[in-house]
Structure formats: C-alpha cells, structure tokens
Amino acid sequence: MKIPSGKVFRNDAYAKVTGKAKYSDDLKFFNMAHAVPVYSDYIHAENLQVDTGAAEKSAGVLKVITAADVPGSIRFGQIDQDYCMFAEKKIMCAGDVVALVVAEQRSQALSAAEKVVISADPLPVVSDPEAALSPESPIVREIENSNLMNHHKMRRGDAPQELKNCDIVLQEEFSTQFIEHAYMEPESAVCVPRQDGVMEVYGSMQHPFSTRRFVGALLGEPLSHIEVYQPPTGGGFGGKDDTAAIVCARAALAARLLNRPVKLTYTREWSIRESYKRHPYRLNYKVGIEKSGRVKAVQVRMISDGGPYLSVSPWVNWRSTAQCFGPYTVDNVHADVLCVATNNPVTGAMRGFGAPQVNFAVEQISDIAAERLGISPLEYRRINMVKQDGETVTGQVLDTHTVSMEQVMDRVAGEIAYEEKLGRCSRGTSEGDELYGVGLSISYRGSSLGAEGMDFCSSVINCQFDGSILLETGIHENGQGAESVMLMLLAEQLGVRLDRIKYKRSSTSNVPDGGTTVATRGTIMGGGAVTAAVQKLKQLMADNLYDVLQCRPEEVRFADDHVLGPDSDSKITWDEAMQHLFLKRVYPYAFGSFQAPDVSWDEETGQGDAYFTYVYSCQAVELTVNKSTGKIKLQNVVAAHDIGRAVNRAMVLGQMYGGITQGIGMALSEDLEIENGKFAHLDLNHYKIPKARELPEMTGIIVENPDPQSPSKAKGIGEPALELIAPAIANAVYNATGIRYRDMPLKVNPEDLK
Amino acid sequence: MKKLPIELTINGRAHELLVSPKETLLNVLRERFHLTGAKYGCGIGECGACTVLLDGLPVLSCQLLAVMCNGKKVVTIEGLSPQEAAAHPMQDSFVEEGAVQCGFCTPGMVISATALVEEKSEPTTEDIKVALRGNLCRCTGYENIIRAVKTGARKMKEV
Ligand code: FES
Numbered sequence: 001m002k003i004p005s006g007k008v009f010r011n012d013a014y015a016k017v018t019g020k021a022k023y024s025d026d027l028k029f030f031n032m033a034h035a036v037p038v039y040s041d042y043i044h045a046e047n048l049q050v051d052t053g054a055a056e057k058s059a060g061v062l063k064v065i066t067a068a069d070v071p072g073s074i075r076f077g078q079i080d081q082d083y084c085m086f087a088e089k090k091i092m093c094a095g096d097v098v099a100l101v102v103a104e105q106r107s108q109a110l111s112a113a114e115k116v117v118i119s120a121d122p123l124p125v126v127s128d129p130e131a132a133l134s135p136e137s138p139i140v141r142e143i144e145n146s147n148l149m150n151h152h153k154m155r156r157g158d159a160p161q162e163l164k165n166c167d168i169v170l171q172e173e174f175s176t177q178f179i180e181h182a183y184m185e186p187e188s189a190v191c192v193p194r195q196d197g198v199m200e201v202y203g204s205m206q207h208p209f210s211t212r213r214f215v216g217a218l219l220g221e222p223l224s225h226i227e228v229y230q231p232p233t234g235g236g237f238g239g240k241d242d243t244a245a246i247v248c249a250r251a252a253l254a255a256r257l258l259n260r261p262v263k264l265t266y267t268r269e270w271s272i273r274e275s276y277k278r279h280p281y282r283l284n285y286k287v288g289i290e291k292s293g294r295v296k297a298v299q300v301r302m303i304s305d306g307g308p309y310l311s312v313s314p315w316v317n318w319r320s321t322a323q324c325f326g327p328y329t330v331d332n333v334h335a336d337v338l339c340v341a342t343n344n345p346v347t348g349a350m351r352g353f354g355a356p357q358v359n360f361a362v363e364q365i366s367d368i369a370a371e372r373l374g375i376s377p378l379e380y381r382r383i384n385m386v387k388q389d390g391e392t393v394t395g396q397v398l399d400t401h402t403v404s405m406e407q408v409m410d411r412v413a414g415e416i417a418y419e420e421k422l423g424r425c426s427r428g429t430s431e432g433d434e435l436y437g438v439g440l441s442i443s444y445r446g447s448s449l450g451a452e453g454m455d456f457c458s459s460v461i462n463c464q465f466d467g468s469i470l471l472e473t474g475i476h477e478n479g480q481g482a483e484s485v486m487l488m489l490l491a492e493q494l495g496v497r498l499d500r501i502k503y504k505r506s507s508t509s510n511v512p513d514g515g516t517t518v519a520t521r522g523t524i525m526g527g528g529a530v531t532a533a534v535q536k537l538k539q540l541m542a543d544n545l546y547d548v549l550q551c552r553p554e555e556v557r558f559a560d561d562h563v564l565g566p567d568s569d570s571k572i573t574w575d576e577a578m579q580h581l582f583l584k585r586v587y588p589y590a591f592g593s594f595q596a597p598d599v600s601w602d603e604e605t606g607q608g609d610a611y612f613t614y615v616y617s618c619q620a621v622e623l624t625v626n627k628s629t630g631k632i633k634l635q636n637v638v639a640a641h642d643i644g645r646a647v648n649r650a651m652v653l654g655q656m657y658g659g660i661t662q663g664i665g666m667a668l669s670e671d672l673e674i675e676n677g678k679f680a681h682l683d684l685n686h687y688k689i690p691k692a693r694e695l696p697e698m699t700g701i702i703v704e705n706p707d708p709q710s711p712s713k714a715k716g717i718g719e720p721a722l723e724l725i726a727p728a729i730a731n732a733v734y735n736a737t738g739i740r741y742r743d744m745p746l747k748v749n750p751e752d753l754k
Numbered sequence: 755m756k757k758l759p760i761e762l763t764i765n766g767r768a769h770e771l772l773v774s775p776k777e778t779l780l781n782v783l784r785e786r787f788h789l790t791g792a793k794y795g796c797g798i799g800e801c802g803a804c805t806v807l808l809d810g811l812p813v814l815s816c817q818l819l820a821v822m823c824n825g826k827k828v829v830t831i832e833g834l835s836p837q838e839a840a841a842h843p844m845q846d847s848f849v850e851e852g853a854v855q856c857g858f859c860t861p862g863m864v865i866s867a868t869a870l871v872e873e874k875s876e877p878t879t880e881d882i883k884v885a886l887r888g889n890l891c892r893c894t895g896y897e898n899i900i901r902a903v904k905t906g907a908r909k910m911k912e913v
Pocket residue numbers: 793794795796797798799800801802803804805814815816817
C-alpha cells in the first residue's frame with residue numbers, strides 16, 4: 001500500500017510527544033538498587049590501590065564493586081579485548097572507572113562514592129599523538145611495544161614519483177578536534193535478574209547485540225543467559241556502543257552480585273568524562289595537479305588520536321583510507337593513516353566515521369587548487385570527480401548504480417546560485433561591518449560497513465490469523481525512525497494497511513544478531529532483510545492460495561489489502577486469506593536475511609571494491625563574518641543527497657537538517673578542551689552544541705536514483721548529512737575574509753582582518 | 755535532614771508531601787509521581803529537557819527546589835492536554851511535522867512552545883528561536899521543530 005508522500009510516519013511519535021515513552025532511566029522495578037561509578041583524579045598511573053572500607057560502611061550501601069569482584073573478563077572490546085571495564089592495576093585515562101558503589105538509594109550511593117580512597121603512582125601522560133610516535137615516548141599500552149595502534153595504507157600507482165612531474169604541487173596541513181556526541185540522554189541501564197537465571201538488560205544503547213557481548217564477557221556467562229531490550233534511546237550518533245554497553249555490563253554485574261534489580265544512570269558529567277569521542281586528526285596532503293586541472297598524484301599522512309583503548313579505531317581509520325581523497329579519481333595515491341595510543345579520552349565511532357575529518361581537508365584543497373589553476377571551484381570538481389563507470393581511488397569501478405556526483409552538485413549550485421554569488425564574495429574587503437562569503441563542498445560516502453565488516457541482517461514476519469502482523473528486524477531504533485521505515489517497507493511490499501503491522505519489541509533473544517545500526521546501514525540492510533522475508537512470505541501464500549483464487553501460483557498478487565488473482569474479479573481480503581491459511585494449517589511466517597553484496601580489500605595496497613554502493617552529496621552555505629568581532633553568522637544552507645529512494649521523506653529531511661547542524665557545531669563551536677589528558681570542563685555549558693538561534697535557513701533536496709544494489713532501492717542519510725558542511729563553511733569563510741582556516745573549530749581573529 | 759511539608763498541584767490534582775530541602779522539582783516529579791516525561795539531560799539548566807509549566811510559565815525543573823514551588827501549580831507533558839483521550843494540538847503538530855527523532859528533548863520543547871503560543875498566538879520564526887533558546891536538540895537541527903510550533907500555533911487558535 002502506498003504511503004502518501006510528504007506525510008510523516010513514525011510508530012513511536014505519540015508516545016514521545018505525550019511523555020509516555022519510557023527511556024531507560026524512566027524504568028523502575030520492585031526492590032531496585034542504585035549504582036554510581038567512581039573515577040580517580042589520575043590520568044596515567046600504576047600501582048592502583050582502592051580502599052572501599054569507609055564507603056562500604058556508609059549509610060544504605062549494599063556493595064562496592066571493584067575489578068576484584070569481576071567473575072568474567074575485566075577487559076573486552078569489539079576488535080581488541082582491551083577496553084578496561086574496571087581499572088585493575090593501572091589508570092589509563094580520565095574516564096577509567098575504579099569502582100561501582102551500589103546502595104538502596106542513589107543519593108546514598110553518591111555520598112558513599114566520595115568515601116572511596118584511591119591511590120596510585122603517577123606516570124608521565126602521553127597526550128600528543130605525533131610525539132607519541134617517537135621512540136623516546138613512554139609506551140601507553142603494555143601489550144604493545146610502540147604507540148602505533150593501527151596503520152592503514154593505500155599504494156596506488158607511484159605518487160611520490162609522479163609528484164615530481166606535476167605543474168602545481170600543493171602542500172596543505174589541517175587539524176580537527178575531539179568531538180562529543182552530546183546525545184541528549186546520558187547513558188543509563190537497568191538490569192533485572194530473572195528467576196530462570198537470565199539477566200534482563202534495559203539500556204540506552206545503539207547496539208543490543210554488542211551490549212550482550214560486553215555483558216556476557218564481564219559476567220563470564222554465555223550469550224543465551226543475557227536478554228537485552230532496547231527502550232527508546234535518546235540519541236546515539238555512533239556514541240552509544242562501547243561505553244553504553246559497558247554501563248550496561250556494570251549494572252548487570254551489580255544485579256548479579258546482589259541478586260536484585262540495579263539501575264545505573266549517568267550524570268552529564270560522567271557521560272562526557274567516560275564516553276568515547278570523535279578522533280581528532282592531523283592531515284598532511286601533497287597534491288600534484290596538471291595544468292589541465294587534473295589531479296595526478298596525492299600523498300597523504302593522517303594521524304589520529306586513539307586514546308588508550310583500540311575500540312573501533314581501525315574501522316574509523318579504514319574509512320579515512322578508502323575515501324582519503326574525497327569523491328575524486330586519482331591514479332597515483334600514497335596514503336598512510338595512523339592511529340596512535342595516548343592517555344587522552346578514548347575515541348571511537350561517531351556519525352561520519354573518519355570521513356568528516358578527511359572531507360574538511362580535501363574539500364578545502366579543491367577550492368585552493370581551483371584558485372591556483374584560475375578556474376571555478378565547480379570546474380575543478382567536475383574535472384576530477386568520480387563519473388559513471390569511472391574508478392575510485394581504491395580501483396573500484398562504479399558501474400552498479402547511478403553515479404550522480406555531478407547531478408547533485410549542479411542541483412545545489414543552481415539552487416543557491418553559487419557561481420553568481422561567488423563573484424560577490426568580499427574576500428576581505430567590504431564597505432559595511434560584515435564580510436560576505438559563499439562556499440560549497442561535495443562528497444561521496446560508501447554505504448554500510450564496507451570491506452571491514454561482516455554485513456548481514458535478518459527479519460521475521462509473523463502474520464496472525466486475525467489479520468494483524470508482527471514485524472521484527474535485526475536493525476535498531478536509535479531515534480532515527482528505523483522501525484517506521486521497516487514498517488512502511490513491509491506495508492508497501494505486502495500491499496497491506498500500515499495499521500495492521502506492529503513492530504515487535506525487539507530483544508536479543510528473538511531475532512538473530514543483525515549487526516550494529518551504524519554506518520548508515522539501517523535502511524539498506526534492514527530494508528534488504530524485510531524485502532527478503534516478504535518474498536518468502538508471498539511465495540508461501542501464493543502456493544497455498546492459488547486454488548482459492550483459481551489461478552496459477554505465480555499469478556497471485558498482493559495489493560490494496562487484498563490477495564488477488566491475475567484479474568481483479570478473483571480476490572480475497574487479507575483477513576480472508578489468513579482464514580484460508582488457518583484452515584490449511586499453514587503458518588504465514590517468514591524469516592528473511594540479506595547479505596550485503598561482496599566487497600574486497602587488499603591491506604597492503606589499499607585497493608579493492610570498498611563498498612557495495614555510494615551516496616552522493618553536496619552542501620553549500622552562505623555566511624557573513626563580522627569585521628570587528630570575527631563572528632561567523634550562517635545565513636543559508638542548501639544540501640542535496642542522492643539516497644536512492646526516500647522511504648520516509650520528512651524523516652529524511654529531518655535527518656539531513658540534524659546532520660548538517662552537527663556538522664555546523666563541529667565547524668564552529670564544539671571543542672572539548674583537553675589538556676594533558678584532562679578535561680577542562682564536563683558540561684554542556686562549555687561544550688557548545690548549536691542552538692536554534694545560531695542556525696541558518698536550511699533547504700534539503702532529496703535526489704532519487706533508485707539503487708539496484710539495495711533491495712528496497714533506498715540507501716541512507718544518517719552520516720552523509722554531517723560529513724561535508726564544515727569544509728563548505730571553511731571555503732565560505734575564505735571567500736568572505738581571504739583567509740584560509742585549516743583548524744577546527746574555525747575561529748576568526750578580528751586582528752587578522754585588519 | 756528535616757523534611758518540609760509542601761502543597762503542589764500537579765496536572766490538576768492537589769497533593770501534600772514532605773520534601774527534603776535540597777530536593778529538586780524534577781526529582782519529585784520523576785521519582786515520587788512517576789511523571790517521567792520531564793527528563794534529566796544536564797542538571798545545570800543548559801538543555802531544557804526538564805522543562806515544565808509552573809503557574810503557566812516554563813521553568814527548568816532541575817534548577818528549582820521543590821520547597822520553592824509550595825502552593826503552586828505544575829503542569830508536565832503528561833498533563834498538557836486538557837483531555838485525557840486526545841493529545842494537545844502542539845503535540846499533534848510535533849508528530850505531523852516530523853519534529854520528533856529520539857524524542858528526548860521533545861517534552862521540554864513542546865512545553866516551551868506551548869507557553870510561547872499562549873503568550874503570542876502568531877509567533878515568528880525569530881520568536882520561536884528565542885523561546886527555544888533554552889532547549890537543546892541534538893537530532894533535528896530544529897527545522898522541523900520550528901515548523902511544528904507554527905503549525906501548533908495555528909491549531910491552538912482553531913480550538
Ligand atoms: S536537565 Fe534541566 S536544563 Fe538540563
């Protein structure tokens with residue numbers, strides 16, 4: 001059944017607007033105790049001693065848990081098993097937890113936490129990733145003999161040699177900062193020991209299956225003994241995986257040891273202190289260009305700060321490698337992407353995943369190059385961008401979907417009148433107090449996990465004999481509307497009314513592990529699984545209903561809430577169809593799974609079919625810079641993304657605006673001041689995410705070239721939206737001031753404008 | 755610590771209760787009355803997730819001691835709609851305009867928006883941005899929220 005376009009559909013919206021939606025901290029269980037974490041004042045230290053004596057005697061305290069109480073493994077992780085859930089002998093960073101105080105009431109746990117006495121011998125703090133690579137640097141991780149945690153390479157053609165023969169060689173350096181996810185809901189978990197021995201986990205998380213692995217590791221129990229439910233999650237943006245899972249694991253441990261329900265809810269302060277961040281990058285580019293405007297060779301070295309634990313840094317870095325020169329075709333590329341261990345906060349997954357940092361550099365280089373060549377920035381991009389059946393820097397031929405890079409760029413350039421406005425930019429001089437600039441950037445983004453992950457997902461359709469339908473998929477709702485998209489796809493493909501279908505509250509003990517809802521893979525993978533299940537279900541129904549419809553099985557159709565034969569005279573309602581199946585003792589039940597198309601990767605050369613499809617994006621911005629204050633004021637943003645097909649239009653636009661806003665925050669205001677591993681502040685007062693008043697008008701354009709690589713023809717929007725506004729802003733600031741700012745967040749010093 | 759008696763009218767119902775002097779209104783609502791629509795997002799008055807109406811005006815319940823609310827009327831998101839069965843027009847508009855993503859900021863946003871429209875029946879975009887200056891949203895970029903407030907204002911006039 002068709003969903004009227006322009007209408008928003010969300011299965012969870014009413015619960016959320018009326019305050020009825022229960023997030024993790026809203027849950028209460030009988031006899032529930034409360035836990036709080038205890039941190040130390042050390043950043044890097046050894047010989048850790050934790051004296052819990054006084055805290056244990058504090059009013060209402062039930063137990064103070066330390067590493068010594070852990071029955072399973074203290075360390076766990078998605079790639080390396082190195083993430084310390086309770087500090088054991090060493091402190092590695094400011095966010096390390098040394099103990100968990102559990103008390104009857106939260107206030108009691110809070111006051112007891114202050115009585116935990118911690119002592120240790122401080123070690124030198126390693127905080128500069130560049131310096132950490134020198135042989136003299138102290139080693140952060142005992143398990144290794146260098147601070148280099150990960151190194152991805154690309155060796156394509158011979159860039160060092162070719163650079164010598166280029167007409168123009170640009171040498172540019174950029175840096176990006178730590179970014180906090182700043183989801184509005186801090187981490188929270190409630191764990192309930194069930195009488196059958198299973199530990200029920202309710203938590204604010206992005207990935208119930210990953211959470212289950214962390215909980216299982218800490219408890220030392222098999223996965224089948226842990227059932228994870230996901231209540232509504234108050235934002236994730238990639239940030240509610242490891243840390244959120246560890247919060248659940250600690251609550252589960254407390255619940256197991258005390259044999260009663262335990263809630264562990266984070267304050268904003270703890271959330272900022274402990275959660276992993278977006279990796280800060282330093283990027284050094286050498287770009288060789290021919291007079292014709294063609295980029296001939298690129299040599300790049302990126303250094304990212306990994307903090308003390310590996311988390312998913314290699315995957316983040318891998319995307320930076322595979323997309324190391326933006327959406328451009330270059331025959332000679334020599335890239336090194338390094339992740340370095342430090343005692344700074346842990347870094348891990350965040351919306352954009354290693355692309356925003358790269359784009360910040362590459363799309364400024366595009367404008368710098370165009371200026372050097374004396375051609376328009378659009379022209380430079382047109383010359384070098386990936387084209388239909390063209391090759392990416394990884395050697396992948398883009399011939400399985402529509403390559404719409406140019407189409408998308410032209411839509412934005414046209415909408416904002418880029419060429420015309422470019423001529424009106426102030427370039428440092430204006431009559432009034434404001435300098436005006438326009439800027440643009442483009443990107444492409446590999447969909448889903450790509451060659452670095454196991455990419456598959458499943459879905460279960462369980463039709464009830466009364467005509468109602470239950471749907472479940474291995475994709476999780478993080479607030480982006482994933483469940484609604486799955487429901488809409490099912491209704492559409494099965495030709496039934498949307499209100500017949502209920503999304504089944506998911507639990508890790510039902511549907512099989514569908515992988516994490518990250519990498520903009522929700523729609524493509526979950527949608528693929530739903531499509532596969534629908535096909536099976538239709539086949540099953542056709543095989544059992546064709547006689548009723550007096551036709552052949554292959555002629556059975558599904559539309560308008562009916563099951564039909566080849567002509568419209570022979571038809572039965574969906575309800576009747578269910579009755580027929582009941583009488584035949586056939587279950588209208590189907591399990592479908594979707595395996596992402598094959599991808600490939602050569603670790604040595606960085607060549608291969610990195611992703612099975614790509615999303616093409618362009619964003620542009622107009623802004624002013626105040627000459628006396630240096631204040632940057634955004635006026636207007638236009639964005640276009642080719643996402644294959646928009647299933648839920650209003651939600652796509654909402655994701656777009658939300659992503660752009662996060663990108664604006666990164667470009668202009670967000671900065672976690674970290675000095676020698678220490679946070680200067682732990683609040684949203686100093687860490688400034690954008691407010692409504694600071695935002696410009698935004699226009700989102702959805703470009704739809706249905707993607708044959710995706711069973712539902714749709715790709716995703718979550719990450720593309722965020723990854724390219726920052727360089728567009730930097731380009732606009734340049735066009736306004738005539739000054740190139742290469743470090744984020746961009747700060748214009750009015751002195752420079754004099 | 756000595757507890758103090760206070761009277762509070764919450765969503766139209768009068769209550770007498772004992773509170774400790776340091777207890778916040780947010781805590782009272784969430785922990786004693788199980789009205790969990792008001793959220794904790796920061797605890798320092800920066801995010802607006804805890805916004806409720808106090809004698810008709812939007813306040814940050816995390817910043818307000820319960821004792822200071824003695825004798826006052828509190829309306830939370832759960833009690834915003836005058837009718838049990840139907841949602842408030844502002845709530846409807848948030849749904850229709852796709853202003854809800856993770857939803858964590860939503861109760862606070864709806865409360866602030868309703869208070870604005872009560873005061874100014876046809877708010878401009880700028881009015882809305884000013885009224886929502888204390889409400890952070892990390893998901894939506896505010897676009898659809900602003901649209902929802904305008905639609906809500908129109909609907910509130912109709913009823
Ligand atoms: S919780 Fe009250 S303003 Fe953030």
